[in-house]
Amino acid sequence: MELFRLTIAEAAGLISKNELTPLALTESVMGRIGALDSLVGAYITVTKDIAMEQAGRLSAGSGNSPLHGIPMAIKDNMCVKGVRTTCASKILENFIPPYESTVTTKLHEAGYCLTGKTNLDEFAMGSSTENSGFFTTKNPWDITRAPGGSSGGSAAAVAADMCIAAIGSDTGGSIRQPASFCGVVGLKPTYGLVSRFGLVAFASSLDQIGPITKTVEDAAIVLNAIAGGDNRDSTSAHNAIPDYTASMSGDLQGINLQGIKIGIPEEYFIDGMDREVEAAVRAAIGEMRRLGAEVVSIKLPHTAYAVAAYYIIATSEASSNLARYDGVKYGMRVSGSDLISTYMETRAKGFGQEVKRRIMLGTYALSSGYYDAYYKKAQQVRTLIKRDFDEAFKLVDVIATPTSPTTAFKIGEKADDPLQMYLSDIFTISVNLAGVPAISIPCGFDSGGLPVGLQLIGRHFDEAVILKAGHAYERSAGWYERRPSI
Amino acid sequence: MKIVNDYETVIGLEIHAQMSTQSKMFCGCPTRFGEEPNTQTCPVCIGMPGVLPVINKLALEFTIKTGVALGCKISPFSRFARKNYFYPDLPKGYQISQYELPICEGGFVTLLVDDDEGGERRINLTRIHMEEDAGKNIHEGAGSFSYVDLNRAGVPLMEIVSEPDIKTPKEAAAYVRKIRTILRYLKVCDGNMEEGSLRCDANVSLRPQGVKELGVKTEIKNINSFKFIEKALEYEIQRQKRILNEGGRIIQETRLWNTTTGMTESMRSKEEAHDYRYFPEPDLVPLIVDEGWIAQIRKEIPELPDDKRQRFINDYRLPPYDAEFLVAEEVAADYFEDTVRLGSNPKDVSNWMMGEMMRLAKEKGKSDVPPVMPAHLNGLIKLVADGTINLKTAKIVFEDMFNTGKSAEELVKEKGLVQISDVGQLETTVEAVITENPNETARYKAGETKLTGFFVGEVMKKTKGKANPKAVNEILRRLLG
Numbered sequence: 027m028e029l030f031r032l033t034i035a036e037a038a039g040l041i042s043k044n045e046l047t048p049l050a051l052t053e054s055v056m057g058r059i060g061a062l063d064s065l066v067g068a069y070i071t072v073t074k075d076i077a078m079e080q081a082g083r084l085s086a087g088s089g090n091s092p093l094h095g096i097p098m099a100i101k102d103n104m105c106v107k108g109v110r111t112t113c114a115s116k117i118l119e120n121f122i123p124p125y126e127s128t129v130t131t132k133l134h135e136a137g138y139c140l141t142g143k144t145n146l147d148e149f150a151m152g153s154s155t156e157n158s159g160f161f162t163t164k165n166p167w168d169i170t171r172a173p174g175g176s177s178g179g180s181a182a183a184v185a186a187d188m189c190i191a192a193i194g195s196d197t198g199g200s201i202r203q204p205a206s207f208c209g210v211v212g213l214k215p216t217y218g219l220v221s222r223f224g225l226v227a228f229a230s231s232l233d234q235i236g237p238i239t240k241t242v243e244d245a246a247i248v249l250n251a252i253a254g255g256d257n258r259d260s261t262s263a264h265n266a267i268p269d270y271t272a273s274m275s276g277d278l279q280g281i282n283l284q285g286i287k288i289g290i291p292e293e294y295f296i297d298g299m300d301r302e303v304e305a306a307v308r309a310a311i312g313e314m315r316r317l318g319a320e321v322v323s324i325k326l327p328h329t330a331y332a333v334a335a336y337y338i339i340a341t342s343e344a345s346s347n348l349a350r351y352d353g354v355k356y357g358m359r360v361s362g363s364d365l366i367s368t369y370m371e372t373r374a375k376g377f378g379q380e381v382k383r384r385i386m387l388g389t390y391a392l393s394s395g396y397y398d399a400y401y402k403k404a405q406q407v408r409t410l411i412k413r414d415f416d417e418a419f420k421l422v423d424v425i426a427t428p429t430s431p432t433t434a435f436k437i438g439e440k441a442d443d444p445l446q447m448y449l450s451d452i453f454t455i456s457v458n459l460a461g462v463p464a465i466s467i468p469c470g471f472d473s474g475g476l477p478v479g480l481q482l483i484g485r486h487f488d489e490a491v492i493l494k495a496g497h498a499y500e501r502s503a504g505w506y507e508r509r510p511s512i
Numbered sequence: 513m514k515i516v517n518d519y520e521t522v523i524g525l526e527i528h529a530q531m532s533t534q535s536k537m538f539c540g541c542p543t544r545f546g547e548e549p550n551t552q553t554c555p556v557c558i559g560m561p562g563v564l565p566v567i568n569k570l571a572l573e574f575t576i577k578t579g580v581a582l583g584c585k586i587s588p589f590s591r592f593a594r595k596n597y598f599y600p601d602l603p604k605g606y607q608i609s610q611y612e613l614p615i616c617e618g619g620f621v622t623l624l625v626d627d628d629e630g631g632e633r634r635i636n637l638t639r640i641h642m643e644e645d646a647g648k649n650i651h652e653g654a655g656s657f658s659y660v661d662l663n664r665a666g667v668p669l670m671e672i673v674s675e676p677d678i679k680t681p682k683e684a685a686a687y688v689r690k691i692r693t694i695l696r697y698l699k700v701c702d703g704n705m706e707e708g709s710l711r712c713d714a715n716v717s718l719r720p721q722g723v724k725e726l727g728v729k730t731e732i733k734n735i736n737s738f739k740f741i742e743k744a745l746e747y748e749i750q751r752q753k754r755i756l757n758e759g760g761r762i763i764q765e766t767r768l769w770n771t772t773t774g775m776t777e778s779m780r781s782k783e784e785a786h787d788y789r790y791f792p793e794p795d796l797v798p799l800i801v802d803e804g805w806i807a808q809i810r811k812e813i814p815e816l817p818d819d820k821r822q823r824f825i826n827d828y829r830l831p832p833y834d835a836e837f838l839v840a841e842e843v844a845a846d847y848f849e850d851t852v853r854l855g856s857n858p859k860d861v862s863n864w865m866m867g868e869m870m871r872l873a874k875e876k877g878k879s880d881v882p883p884v885m886p887a888h889l890n891g892l893i894k895l896v897a898d899g900t901i902n903l904k905t906a907k908i909v910f911e912d913m914f915n916t917g918k919s920a921e922e923l924v925k926e927k928g929l930v931q932i933s934d935v936g937q938l939e940t941t942v943e944a945v946i947t948e949n950p951n952e953t954a955r956y957k958a959g960e961t962k963l964t965g966f967f968v969g970e971v972m973k974k975t976k977g978k979a980n981p982k983a984v985n986e987i988l989r990r991l992l993g
Contacts, residue, residue: 105562118561125555127562226561230794259564260796343794346594349605350559354660369598392596392789401791 029054030187034244038092048095052081055097068183072142080139094137099189102143105224114158117376127224136251144179157380166510171434174204181208199454202466206429206479217461218263221256227347229340232458242497246270273494283317289324289422306470306478326414332456338404345388429466429479468505519718523678529701530709536666537644538565549661557666559603571668574700579616592793601647609643611790616640636675681745728762744769828858854890892920933980
């Protein structure tokens with residue numbers, strides 16, 4: 027048996043029955059990384075020693091958390107104490123945090139084994155990992171194609187079985203779009219459900235941490251471990267956390283979507299959308315109807331303004347969040363002749379093109395005299411978009427859309443056209459602006475054999491319903507069984 | 513050219529007060545002053561990647577308390593904002609402050625006007641908001657390096673902004689003193705200007721008398737003592753007057769007070785001013801303050817100096833000057849009342865405090881706790897009242913009390929300072945003085961009665977100051993008359 031192919035649920039079952047040890051599983055996954063990562067480039071840092079040491083201390087047996095002994099990858103914008111955390115930026119190339127993020131603290135308590143830190147677009151700014159300051163990750167389905175981004179390393183690692191599951195972060199689609207491109211499951215939880223402490227901020231009001239997994243059930247298992255209020259993150263919610271796996275019995279016969287109302291927003295099926303993507307998503311909606319869901323057409327009227335509002339709010343926050351990388355305290359310093367030139371040289375050499383572009387956009391948007399026209403207006407649009415979702419969720423329980431207008435594009439295809447790149451997040455961005463949860467689930471393949479993603483969006487803090495619907499669809503459609511032949 | 517000599521000065525002040533919390537504004541680090549550089553820091557106040565601020569609830573409480581005490585409107589909904597600028601002592605590249613929606617708006621303080629009518633001046637406040645302090649850049653030692661100490665980074669500050677209601681440098685200083693007194697009463701700030709716990713920036717402009725519109729203002733920074741508030745403002749007013757009288761225009765700019773030269777110097781003009789790019793702090797949720805909490809805080813506010821002063825005037829029949837002096841420091845007011853409560857006459861107590869106690873405190877260095885216990889001062893006052901010692905001796909005893917912490921009774925006994933009132937004993941001494949000074953005796957008898965003082969002095973010399981002066985006078989009059 028190729029142990030690295032296991033899902034969390036499968037591995038946890040074997041470990042609890044003493045049929046598999048954390049060490050054997052971790053060895054298998056680390057071996058897979060050794061064999062494949064030179065080709066895929068999912069990891070910035072592989073932490074084999076840590077993973078093996080952690081696995082070695084864990085024993086098999088029942089009564090443990092389902093993440094006990096599960097090898098997992100962490101996107102390299104989350105701090106793990108003592109492990110280099112780069113954000114795929116030269117400016118933090120040698121930064122070793124002396125503190126641990128809340129999400130990895132919780133995973134550690136649940137018994138995970140850290141396989142390494144995965145590649146991303148620098149500071150999570152991008153949709154392809156081409157903006158990584160170090161290298162581009164390849165899509166395991168076709169290594170000439172991008173894995174999506176910014177959590178492209180995490181998604182590629184899961185797709186190529188170089189971890190059992192991974193953690194990503196999603197500011198405008200950075201979990202869901204790469205999950206869609208790589209044919210895996212990606213969940214962006216409700217803003218505030220998972221603590222952001224230790225996540226290096228890109229856009230604080232939009233960033234959210236979530237799982238990238240092989241199945242919906244695995245996403246629910248990881249969410250169970252990482253969700254919950256945190257006194258170190260004032261924006262985290264102190265809600266009661268349900269068991270997200272509750273609706274996921276293995277019984278295929280029992281699966282149905284009776285009583286669930288699914289809304290299809292007109293605005294998301296746009297001209298110029300890839301026809302194969304549309305066909306796959308419409309087929310998936312048909313499948314959910316077959317499972318008993320009621321499908322209705324809905325409106326999200328302010329959708330057209332989402333990308334513009336997003337790129338003002340996200341860049342504004344980023345321009346401020348990234349001010350701390352000044353060469354004074356940690357990270358790269360390029361000494362100039364005086365203070366100002368040290369600032370300028372450090373930031374000129376330390377940041378890549380896209381990061382600089384966004385810092386400039388955000389600085390401009392917040393400038394005196396422009397604030398009202400840009401930032402304030404964008405926040406007003408954000409309120410309208412949030413209201414669109416509030417209205418829609420009075421009528422339906424779930425909103426279904428494509429995750430991305432296309433399947434994975436060629437590496438280099440959009441690299442010189444930032445606007446085209448920004449549009450690849452057109453279906454995911456509104457979700458972050460509204461703060462609602464959404465999941466991307468594989469829903470078929472295009473004629474080139476590339477995976478298509480279905481996005482299911484839920485009410486604030488109603489991850490349970492999209493996980494339930496997603497799980498039912500996934501089991502019924504069976505796409506998760508198809509894996510890349512890498 | 514028309515020379516206007518009659519300008520009206522318009523001053524507004526921004527006071528930055530460090531709050532006396534144990535921990536910083538957004539992390540748990542201690543706020544102690546004077547520790548080794550960078551030992552009171554953590555990833556949050558150093559601005560490491562991925563860390564988040566968490567509001568210090570006590571700092572919020574302190575600000576609300578101050579707002580309530582100063583008659584501000586406490587906003588039920590307020591929020592933090594980021595003030596963005598690059599500087600090595602600002603680790604995040606932004607300061608978390610408040611901008612559009614501060615926690616307190618409005619409010620005022622009342623100043624006594626230094627005139628004969630005992631009038632009052634009301635200085636209105638614009639707002640009070642919370643923010644975090646920056647660290648300190650240290651430029652010392654050899655080499656081309658500067659150093660950064662982040663111990664102070666993140667220490668909670670209140671910024672108290674006045675309306676441009678202040679008319680003179682003297683009034684500005686009185687305003688800062690008043691704010692300081694109130695903050696100390698509330699125990700929200702120690703008010704120590706030397707350590708930088710209280711700092712002040714001033715906006716100054718001039719306009720011809722009777723003109724409505726405000727003139728162009730300058731902002732003066734780095735005023736870090738009471739002495740310099742008046743000096744810096746006086747200098748700046750004269751500078752502006754000179755420019756205006758020479759037909760020039762005032763440039764809107766930030767100026768730095770140079771304590772060495774005693775001048776203000778241009779720091780940056782309006783064109784060079786930072787664009788702080790304020791926006792709401794996305795890492796903190798808006799502050800919702802409920803009425804119940806404000807009501808509870810209101811109950812915890814002690815008697816404030818204005819009320820206390822009025823009570824001292826009413827209850828103890830003190831002159832307003834005495835009352836104002838006593839309430840300036842709560843410890844002084846408490847000391848006064850503690851002593852009066854033991855039976856001393858209120859005016860006697862305030863006399864001792866304003867006179868000898870102040871003199872010795874100034875001479876021997878400041879101390880928050882008077883070294884003379886209330887019971888000891890009460891004892892001393894009693895000894896004077898019952899004639900055991902005279903006032904002159906009492907002053908000597910007071911100084912001894914101040915130095916040793918012993919009681920008056922103890923010292924009087926120890927040094928045998930009990931006043932000599934025994935007529936027989938005093939007569940013998942007076943007779944001796946008369947015998948020894950035949951010249952003066954003759955002159956006195958010839959009508960030069962002002963020599964009484966000389967004779968009393970001689971008697972005091974012989975009795976080491978212990979003679980009862982009243983008795984000596986009587987005896988002298990009798991024996992020489």
